[in-house]
Amino acid sequence: MDPFVYSPNPGRVIFGNGTIKKLPEELARLNLSAPLLLSTPQQVNQAEDLKSVLEGKVAGIFTEATMHTPVNVTEKALDYAKKQGADCVVSIGGGSTIGLGKAISIRTGLPHICIPTTYAGSEMTPILGETADGLKKTRTDPKILPGTVIYDVDLTMTLPAAMSATSGVNAIAHAEHSADSSWSIVEALYARNTNPVINLFAVEGTRALASALPEIVENPSSPSARSLALYGAWLCGTCLGSVGMSIHHKLCHTLGGSFNLPHAETHTAVLPHAISYNAPKIPEAMKKLAEALPESNGDAIHGLNVLLTKLKVKRGLKDFGMKEEDIDKAADIAVSNPYWNPREIEREPIRELIRRVWAGEPARADL
Numbered sequence: 001m002d003p004f005v006y007s008p009n010p011g012r013v014i015f016g017n018g019t020i021k022k023l024p025e026e027l028a029r030l031n032l033s034a035p036l037l038l039s040t041p042q043q044v045n046q047a048e049d050l051k052s053v054l055e056g057k058v059a060g061i062f063t064e065a066t067m068h069t070p071v072n073v074t075e076k077a078l079d080y081a082k083k084q085g086a087d088c089v090v091s092i093g094g095g096s097t098i099g100l101g102k103a104i105s106i107r108t109g110l111p112h113i114c115i116p117t118t119y120a121g122s123e124m125t126p127i128l129g130e131t132a133d134g135l136k137k138t139r140t141d142p143k144i145l146p147g148t149v150i151y152d153v154d155l156t157m158t159l160p161a162a163m164s165a166t167s168g169v170n171a172i173a174h175a176e177h178s179a180d181s182s183w184s185i186v187e188a189l190y191a192r193n194t195n196p197v198i199n200l201f202a203v204e205g206t207r208a209l210a211s212a213l214p215e216i217v218e219n220p221s222s223p224s225a226r227s228l229a230l231y232g233a234w235l236c237g238t239c240l241g242s243v244g245m246s247i248h249h250k251l252c253h254t255l256g257g258s259f260n261l262p263h264a265e266t267h268t269a270v271l272p273h274a275i276s277y278n279a280p281k282i283p284e285a286m287k288k289l290a291e292a293l294p295e296s297n298g299d300a301i302h303g304l305n306v307l308l309t310k311l312k313v314k315r316g317l318k319d320f321g322m323k324e325e326d327i328d329k330a331a332d333i334a335v336s337n338p339y340w341n342p343r344e345i346e347r348e349p350i351r352e353l354i355r356r357v358w359a360g361e362p363a364r365a366d367l
């Protein structure tokens with residue numbers, strides 16, 4: 001056994017069906033009585049349902065959560081929270097809404113309860129990415145980690161199949177960077193600060209999502225597949241919250257932040273290529289990943305290609321509006337200030353990786 005440090009994040013997790021009904025109990029347990037509910041404009045109905053669960057006893061509802069957590073939206077929400085006398089925030093939604101909850105909580109000290117409705121995993125991390133003046137900056141602070149997470153499978157039933165697929169692959173990406181003894185399962189399988197417990201989470205989380213997502217794409221109302229996917233998302237989010245990020249996340253943050261590409265879709269297109277870049281340096285992680293992916297035939301890259309084909313996702317960033325002439329600029333940004341990575345960051349293979357992702361080619365083991 002290699003030496004390791006295990007330092008689990010605190011936080012209370014409630015998982016099941018119909019669990020939003022437990023919110024009043026949770027607020028009472030924490031001695032809180034004036035929650036500010038947060039949502040996107042698209043999820044106002046779920047925020048209103050939550051208000052009913054609380055019998056109307058809320059400080060208010062703020063429904064302008066936006067992807068990549070723009071600071072101007074946070075400032076508006078902060079003014080509203082103050083005016084309404086909120087004593088905590090409750091975010092109901094995906095990573096965008098949870099990001100707003102984190103941004104308010106870290107600025108005010110207000111407790112944050114999360115009710116996630118996608119598989120992005122932000123609820124389990126002390127990480128916050130915020131955008132100002134066209135630049136997205138990410139920071140980590142233990143105080144950003146939400147105190148309570150209520151996973152209610154019922155709330156995920158409305159997540160459209162295509163979004164479920166890419167959001168689930170976003171989660172798998174957190175796991176993969178934690179599997180080798182040296183670094184993060186897809187990024188948790190090979191993180192340098194990984195440990196045996198996070199490795200178990202990474203493998204189990206990937207297995208759960210790789211099994212559930214194709215079923216959700218075929219039958220979005222399958223209760224068992226929805227439950228398995230949310231369980232996998234919890235495990236993979238825990239991986240991201242516990243170990244570092246590497247080239248995969250660096251590429252996605254570069255592409256998303258600088259070229260305004262959609263978050264989960266970008267993760268999905270990049271993942272097999274990022275894994276193939278690191279493959280020569282992470283043999284143990286590749287073995288574990290292959291075991292977690294159905295139909296991999298012992299080859300993790302093949303397994304990921306098969307999974308993405310089954311999920312019917314778009315694989316080319318050109319499909320999302322990225323221009324071919326931006327490939328060089330993206331390569332330059334991706335190799336500047338790189339995150340720790342098991343393989344040295346070399347510009348030419350990184351450029352070729354981005355070109356393949358831009359073109360939507362299947363990943364190959366020759367980068």
Ligand SMILES: NC(=O)C1=CN([C@@H]2O[C@H](COP(=O)(O)OP(=O)(O)OC[C@H]3O[C@@H](n4cnc5c(N)ncnc54)[C@H](O)[C@@H]3O)[C@@H](O)[C@H]2O)C=CC1
Pocket residue numbers: 040041042043066067068069093094095096097099117118119120121122123125127128129155156157158159160163167240263264
């Ligand atoms: N800090 C962290 O640890 C992490 C942060 N993120 C951040 O989260 C954001 C992306 O979050 P995502 O969850 O991918 O997307 P999202 O939160 O932007 O949601 C996408 C869309 O789907 C809608 N939606 C969400 N759940 C739904 C449901 N159950 N039914 C119907 N519609 C639903 C939302 O209202 C929104 O319109 C990015 O800003 C990303 O940077 C993502 C992962 C981890």
Ligand SMILES: O=C(O)/C=C\C(=O)CC(=O)O
Pocket residue numbers: 068099127128129130138170249252253
């Ligand atoms: O943007 C953030 O809030 C920070 C981290 C992530 O988005 C993680 C990811 O790339 O999925």
